[in-house]
Amino acid sequence: MNKFAFIGAGSFIFTRNLVRDLLTFPAFQDCELALMDINPERLDKITQVVKKIVKAMNVPAKIVPTLSRAEALEGADGVVCTVFNGDIDIWRYDIEVPKEFGVDINVGDTRSISGIFRAIRNIPLMLDICRDIEKYCPKAVFLNYTNPMAMLCKAMQTYSKVEVTGLCHSVQGTAAMLAEWIGAPEEEITYLCAGVNHQAFYLKFQWNGEDAYPRLRKVLENSEYYQKEIVRNEMFTHLDYYVTESSGHNSEYNQWFRKRPDLIEKYCTHGTNWNPGEYAFSLNFRLEREKTWRDDFNKWIREEEVDTKRSNEYAANIFNARIGDGVPFLFNGNVLNHGAISNLPYEACVEVPVVASRQGIQTTTVGALPAHLAILVNTTASLENLVVEAAMEGDRRKVFQAVCMDPLTSAVCSLQEIKEMTDRLFEINRDYLPDFKW
Incomplete structure (x- = not known):
């Protein structure tokens, strides 16, 4: 019987989907599901959700809720992580303070100054989890879903011995979206996608072995489709390769779309393929969700029918390849580069095709972007390397210098303004950053 530990199990969507996916594999139908969260109320709700899934799928899986990370990890074969350090009470300042300086962040969980501060808050937490895995389940396969993906994985893969990779649904999700746009069955689409998390590009995108990019260009002549993902479609129009993560995210990863109010209005407000518009996953949305999450749980528990079909998330397939029936599984994972992409930094965390099997998780060679x-x-990639270095050294100066190199921040602010903004956020985050030199 396999044991899976869900660290941060109170994440409604991820835990619900990943439990369901695991239980679709015969090898895992009698597994133990250790659900761990530090919030007793969320833990109780997600336990009810998982019980409903197990009952609907008619499997003998065992459910063990716990507030103890050690108890959840003891003897685990697989670990899934969705936790982060600093809830909305601190995360909101990652958005609000930069906006005072003209840096208009949208999501703020991956890049720009917001993603940098989220990284330095969470790197110590993730390394603590890795140390617990080394202690309680050293052979476990650890799959991380917490952002900022690349910086957290870079830290864990460099400073722990845990078998860990990071997962994001943007690669397969975008491929499915583009397949729909060009009228292709998803199973007939193949691709080569590489870069860094949320900024990987489809170097090849094919339908039945033929280049599908000409079809996509033709589709985007239709304004209905162009408006669905304005930022990404604009990037594709000019850069010739489609990027993985949504327009709402990508607008804050570069210097082109959010440095002036008129550009935000033109590119970012109406066409990010999110509903309603750009701010669907922004601060206001999350503040509202804090008020409604209980209702969301309760409604699903009372009314929703359990979907027993496996999703396109990678996690369960990876666990099956590593510790289940052993069928190899190809996916895009976050791993140390080590030459996989020849013209990116060797020690950067990149997102490239990898293969999970009984032998482990093996990186493929992409070549040059x-x-x-x-x-x-x-x-x-270079900026993210510097942030991890700064976090491990507790070096505020290096954090500031990393922010200076951020494309959006540097497009809006002077060096002195960046210094003042960074200092403000350090003071606000003081209690979350005890390892930094003050």
Whole structure:
């Protein structure tokens, strides 16, 4: 019987979907599901959700809710993590303070100054979890869903011995979206996608072995489709390769779309494929969700029918390849580069095709990114390396210098303004950053 530990199990969507996916595999139908969260109320709700899933799927899985991370991890074969350090009470300042300086952040969980501060708050937490895994379940496969993905995975893969990779649904999700746009069955689409998390590009996108990019260009001549993802479609129009993560995210990863109010209005407010509009996952949305999450849980528990069909998330397939029936599984994972992409930093965390099997998680070799994409992605990868270095050294100066190199921040602010903004956020985050030099 396998044991799976869900650290941060109170994450409604992820835990619900990943439990269901696991139970679709015969090897895991009698598994133990250790649900761990520090919020007793969320833990109780997600336990009710998982009980409903287990009952609907008619499997003998065992459910063990706990507030103890050690108890959840003891003897685990697989670990899934969705936790983060600093809830809305601190995260909101990652958005609000930069906006005072003209840096208009949208999501703020991956890049720009917001993603940098989220990283330095969460790197110590993730390394603590890794140390617990080394102690309680050293052979476990650890799959991380917490953002900022690349910086957290870079820290864990460099400073722990845990078998860990990071997962994001943007690669397969975008491929499915583009397949729908061009009228292709998803199963007939193949692709080569590489870069860094949320900034990977489809270097090849094919339908039955033929280049599908000409079809996509034709589709985007229709304004209805162009408006669905304005930022990403604009990037594709000019850069010739489609990027993985949504327009709402990508608008804050570069210097082109959010440096002036008129650009935000033109590119970012109406067409991010989110509903309603750009701010669907922004601060206001999350503040509202704090008021409604109980209702969301209760409604699902009372009324919703359990969908027993496996989703397109990677996690369960990876666990099955590693510790289930052993069928190898190809996916895009977050791993240390080590030459997989020849023109990105060797020690950066990249998102490339990897294969999970009984032998472990093995990275494939992509080669070089197109030169213009390499310039863009190198900035991101090098900046993320510097942030991890700063977090491990507790060096405020290096954090500031990393923010200076952020494309959006540097497009809006002077160096002195960046210094003042960074200092403000350090003071606000003081209690979350005890390892930094003050």
